[in-house]
Amino acid sequence: MALLEIRNVTRRFGDFVAVDNVSLNIEAGEFFTLLGPSGCGKTTILRMIAGFDLPDAGQIFLDGRDLADTPPEKRPLHTVFQSYALFPHMSVAQNIAFPLKMARRPQAEAQKMLHEVLEQVHLADKADAYPHELSGGQKQRVALARGLVNRPRLLLLDEPLGALDAKLREEMQIELINLQKDVGVTFVFVTHAQVEALALSHRIAVMEAGRVAQVDEPSKLYGFPQSRFVADFIGHINMLQAQVVESAHGHTRLAIAGLGEVIASLHSGVTAGAKCTFAIRPEQVRIGTHGEVSELKNHFPGTVHNFLYRGDVTVYKVQMENGLLIEALLPNAAPGRAELYEVGDAVRVGWRHDAGVLLHE
Amino acid sequence: MNEQEKIRLTPAARLGKWLVSGPPFLFLLLFFVAPSIIMVLASFRYPGEFGALAPIASADSDTLHGLTLETYEFFFSDIIYSYVFFKSFLVALATTLICLTLAYPLALLIARSPKKSRDLMVLLVVLPFASSFLIRVYAWMILLGPQAALSQVINGMLGVFGIAQVYLLFSPFAVLVAMVYVHLPFMVLPLYTNLEKHDPSLLDAAQDLGANAWQRFWQVTFPLSLPGIFSGSALVFIPVLGMFAIPDILGGTGDMLIGNLIKEQFLATRDWPFGSTLSIMLTIVVLLLVWLAVRLGRTRGRYA
Ligand SMILES: Nc1ncnc2c1ncn2[C@@H]1O[C@H](COP(=O)(O)OP(=O)(O)OP(=O)(O)O)[C@@H](O)[C@H]1O
Numbered sequence: 266m267a268l269l270e271i272r273n274v275t276r277r278f279g280d281f282v283a284v285d286n287v288s289l290n291i292e293a294g295e296f297f298t299l300l301g302p303s304g305c306g307k308t309t310i311l312r313m314i315a316g317f318d319l320p321d322a323g324q325i326f327l328d329g330r331d332l333a334d335t336p337p338e339k340r341p342l343h344t345v346f347q348s349y350a351l352f353p354h355m356s357v358a359q360n361i362a363f364p365l366k367m368a369r370r371p372q373a374e375a376q377k378m379l380h381e382v383l384e385q386v387h388l389a390d391k392a393d394a395y396p397h398e399l400s401g402g403q404k405q406r407v408a409l410a411r412g413l414v415n416r417p418r419l420l421l422l423d424e425p426l427g428a429l430d431a432k433l434r435e436e437m438q439i440e441l442i443n444l445q446k447d448v449g450v451t452f453v454f455v456t457h458a459q460v461e462a463l464a465l466s467h468r469i470a471v472m473e474a475g476r477v478a479q480v481d482e483p484s485k486l487y488g489f490p491q492s493r494f495v496a497d498f499i500g501h502i503n504m505l506q507a508q509v510v511e512s513a514h515g516h517t518r519l520a521i522a523g524l525g526e527v528i529a530s531l532h533s534g535v536t537a538g539a540k541c542t543f544a545i546r547p548e549q550v551r552i553g554t555h556g557e558v559s560e561l562k563n564h565f566p567g568t569v570h571n572f573l574y575r576g577d578v579t580v581y582k583v584q585m586e587n588g589l590l591i592e593a594l595l596p597n598a599a600p601g602r603a604e605l606y607e608v609g610d611a612v613r614v615g616w617r618h619d620a621g622v623l624l625h626e
Numbered sequence: 627m628n629e630q631e632k633i634r635l636t637p638a639a640r641l642g643k644w645l646v647s648g649p650p651f652l653f654l655l656l657f658f659v660a661p662s663i664i665m666v667l668a669s670f671r672y673p674g675e676f677g678a679l680a681p682i683a684s685a686d687s688d689t690l691h692g693l694t695l696e697t698y699e700f701f702f703s704d705i706i707y708s709y710v711f712f713k714s715f716l717v718a719l720a721t722t723l724i725c726l727t728l729a730y731p732l733a734l735l736i737a738r739s740p741k742k743s744r745d746l747m748v749l750l751v752v753l754p755f756a757s758s759f760l761i762r763v764y765a766w767m768i769l770l771g772p773q774a775a776l777s778q779v780i781n782g783m784l785g786v787f788g789i790a791q792v793y794l795l796f797s798p799f800a801v802l803v804a805m806v807y808v809h810l811p812f813m814v815l816p817l818y819t820n821l822e823k824h825d826p827s828l829l830d831a832a833q834d835l836g837a838n839a840w841q842r843f844w845q846v847t848f849p850l851s852l853p854g855i856f857s858g859s860a861l862v863f864i865p866v867l868g869m870f871a872i873p874d875i876l877g878g879t880g881d882m883l884i885g886n887l888i889k890e891q892f893l894a895t896r897d898w899p900f901g902s903t904l905s906i907m908l909t910i911v912v913l914l915l916v917w918l919a920v921r922l923g924r925t926r927g928r929y930a
């Protein structure tokens with residue numbers, strides 16, 4: 266049985282459907298992420314799990330028990346708010362001890378739990394400081410510690426890293442992974458940053474306008490998106506309009522207007538003549554001279570339309586003969602730009618026969 | 627001194643600062659500091675024959691009066707004056723506590739109302755200021771009078787049980803009622819200003835972490851509202867301590883507070899030095915209380 270089961274939950278605000286018939290199963294010990302663009306209903310789902318909002322239809326079960334009649338303060342789960350919501354009149358230690366006090370833990374036990382979690386979030390030396398004396402990262406840690414100290418069944422985190430700068434964010438991501446592993450508490454994490462979701466999660470639910478578009482492990486989600494929305498939302502991807510020529514003999518052959526024939530791995534459930542989208546990640550596209558890419562099954566001529574030097578990689582946009590733009594990533598393995606193609610250079614792009622996915626919509 | 631004051635200003639900025647803060651500064655100097663000094667000096671002199679002060683220097687050595695500590699000796703020689711102070715202190719304390727218990731739920735209600743209705747509610751709270759203070763106090767004379775409905779109902783009920791009639795007017799009760807009535811807005815406004823600024827996500831967080839409604843109030847709302855409670859209490863306590871109009875009008879003859887005593891010295895007894903002494907004692911008491919409140923507020927308001 267799943268630790269948390271969300272069953273056919275719908276939430277409307279007036280005529281607007283913020284959460285539309287969502288069903289999710291979250292297992293004990295999991296780092297589960299709700300990912301989606303702004304306004305897709307992530308916070309609304311989290312608020313319903315925490316009990317601050319109630320579903321118009323559907324149920325939420327924790328350990329198999331329906332939560333409908335349990336007020337927020339009685340639910341064995343805690344939330345880390347985006348604004349942290351630290352109590353300004355309490356010291357770090359008092360803030361973190363708050364849930365222990367509310368749960369009436371015996372003094373000695375509470376002290377032990379408090380010190381344990383203070384060590385875990387590296388705040389032992391800040392125990393007597395007040396929230397206004399802390400940096401953003403430290404406040405973040407206090408909020409985390411406060412949510413974890415009473416060992417909830419579930420910790421809900423609503424864009425907890427949103428207020429941090431890029432560097433600190435990366436540090437906190439690593440800490441978050443370690444912390445979750447250490448304490449073994451199930452995390453339900455909300456973010457609209459796909460890189461963060463991929464880096465942190467065991468499983469991700471991608472949401473689109475109140476609905477769950479796909480639930481999968483990060484690598485599956487990235488490698489095998491099931492819809493144009495998911496493919497486009499997570500990372501960069503080239504999407505080419507295609508028509509199935511033949512789907513047999515271990516591969517699927519596609520005709521892409523203006524480009525020619527493309528060989529892709531076998532997709533069951535497509536028949537010759539079906540229209541679909543062929544989607545391929547830029548890092549799967551090689552760029553080079555004819556000799557460099559000719560061993561690949563698929564390769565086509567084009568000219569460099571523009572490029573972006575990003576330090577670790579250079580992103581090339583190559584214009585194909587039919588005007589189509591294909592994005593390709595070239596890692597800068599050697600100092601400087603690895604291979605210097607200039608705008609207007611004639612190049613070839615190519616990819617393996619098993620790269621890319623077919624999306625039929 | 628806070629960080630901003632340490633920043634060095636250009637001459638023009640410095641001039642601007644003086645131009646802006648100059649007039650109110652002069653006003654305070656002229657109408658507060660100067661009279662205070664005059665009062666302190668007056669308290670060390672003898673009363674004049676027909677009021678005012680006796681001259682310090684005179685051609686006639688019989689009527690020559692110097693400086694004296696007589697008024698202070700007089701103040702401490704009779705316990706009655708300390709008693710009046712103590713009684714005034716109790717009235718001020720009671721008024722403050724009653725105002726606080728009445729104002730807190732009201733301020734909380736306004737602060738948690740939808741934004742649109744908040745302004746209207748605040749307006750209603752300050753609406754009594756639109757009419758004269760004296761008229762409002764005299765209105766209580768009618769409301770509490772023996773012919774008024776309130777007295778009739780109370781005495782009617784007492785009569786049923788065979789208890790003697792009570793007179794609401796000209797009693798400490800009447801004074802307290804009017805004191806509370808007049809000063810209530812001074813408690814509501816600072817409390818509301820404070821409560822309205824509370825971050826609602828703190829209450830969500832507290833609830834999420836296991837606090838019920840009662841605990842949310844006492845652990846979060848109340849401690850965060852202490853600065854509002856302190857300023858509201860100061861705004862009620864201090865004026866009530868020196869108030870003379872309300873006891874004059876509603877208190878009857880027996881009920882004298884410091885304010886009345888001081889007024890008496892200047893207008894009836896015509897003993898200016900003693901009136902000054904009483905005023906100075908009152909000022910000292912108030913300053914002591916303010917100092918105490920600030921100290922309390924500082925340790926409590928560390929986070930602010
Ligand atoms: N109390 C409410 N009343 C009316 N509409 C609401 C309410 N709460 C949320 N909504 C609407 O529901 C939709 C989903 O809101 P929600 O806060 O869940 O989005 P989100 O996915 O968390 O977005 P973000 O990433 O910006 O935080 C939004 O369009 C929002 O305007």
Ligand SMILES: [Mg+2]
Binds near residue numbers: 307309423
């Ligand atoms: Mg949100």
